[in-house]
Amino acid sequence: MDLLSYSLVDLIPFSRETYFRLFERYNIGLWPAPIIGLAMGLTALFTARRAGGRMLRTPFLLTAVCWVWVGWVFQVHWYAPLSWPGIYFGIGFVLQGVLMGVVLGWRPLSGSREGTDRDPGPGIWILVFALALQPLLGLLSDRPWYGLEVFGSAPDPTAIATLGLLLMIHHPLRWLLSIIPLAWCLISGATLWVLSVPTWPVMPLAAALYLGVVVWPWVSGRSRLE
């Protein structure tokens, strides 16, 4: 297949109405999965903020489970029938879940360079945004409350919340765990742009913010002082 002959629009063979209806049908069809996902997200928020040591694995294990769920259930079984790249997105999401589970769930976080910052910094606010504010952005597009995208069952808030969590830790493999969430931010932003959804810049901006926070210590020279 000559993929280079296809444009972005070719990869999005559905309308904005169909995309929004997808989340409405998904949330209703799998109810109460969205509530369970949100509860897992809130648990991740509070454990990430307060827990230390071994308990720090909790938010990452919860989030890893959400990536696998979103990959297998949403991407493969709900999104892919509408758009064939969904299969590959599903594989990517499941892979991200497995990576997070293995790297941050099973392997203890030890050593002075690992674990959380005492000041969680912007990571906690990105997490709060993904859990509480990002779903409400759907209301700006006149979407009904039962069609909103929430952490744990929808890809966008799950990806942004993960970036927030990753900002709260030091880990040698953090870059590896960032690749798929960052890629999804660009893919989702491009999809929403093609569909003329007014909030399309949110995802790429979240990715840019994450990269900015990660890179800033090197740019400012702080890393040499630590």
Added chain:
Amino acid sequence: MDRSCVSSRRAFLAALAVVPLSFLTLPGNSRAEDGQPLVKSIPSTGEPLPVIGMGTWITFNVGDDPVARDVRTDVLRAFFAAGGGMIDSSPMYGTAEAVVGSCLARLDRPKGLFSATKVWTSSTAEGLEQIAASERLWGLPRLDLLQVHNLVNWKGHLETLSAMKADGKVRYIGVTTSHGRRHPELARIMETHPIDFVQLTYNIEDREAEARLLPLAAERGIAVIANRPFQGGSLIDRVKRHPLPGWAREIDCTDWSQILLKFIVSHPAVTCAIPATSQVDHMVENMASARGAMPDAALRRRMAADVAAL
């Protein structure tokens, strides 16, 4: 229907097809007869085909959504009520084939359907499985037209399609492109392979096909399906901000979509256009393009110039 009647009718229509659609290029605008939708002959057989068909890209990819499927069933009902024929889809269009099949079943397999889909895979062997899946999704034992989508593995698939046609498993075969992709390669296929149809992008804004492909299709007796008649929506969005030109009344147009579609189907080499819509009122407007007066060559030039100046 008696097979011999069909055969003699086809022979008669084939004979008519030898006479080019010259009425469209004669001085003065032509008119579809007696309020009936305009049809053109498929050159390879002479079979008549309504000049306005229907595309399914995006509009019919709605998955299992029962509300959206109800609306698409109404759209198809309006299409056939207005004398529509060709429905074009592809395995690339997500659930579009399944939705079309579901709607057709709910409409009790309307008469006049001309089913057109594509094969879209890099594997020749997988192509056969894909075609079988398309027949199942459409709910049809045999599809009218199978096309190689976007020239993907066209050599392998054309062999398959030619064999299927010889065995009576498909009535027509063709090749598609869109967005002006790979026109030189498409021209070579048209010159060297016995295909019945070619599908390409042609509209009042994108007229690249006029230079080589449309004259070649006329010369080789290949039917032409024009896709992207509204340039993916951007063209109609642009022109509808302006009032209808005075000449719109000369060709019985009451909105811009009819102007754009009549421009396309009045080209002598174009057999049909396949606008896509998910709204019944738009379908009714589109289908009205097949009726009334059609622009002649002089008016077509003026239409193109006026739209370019908007």
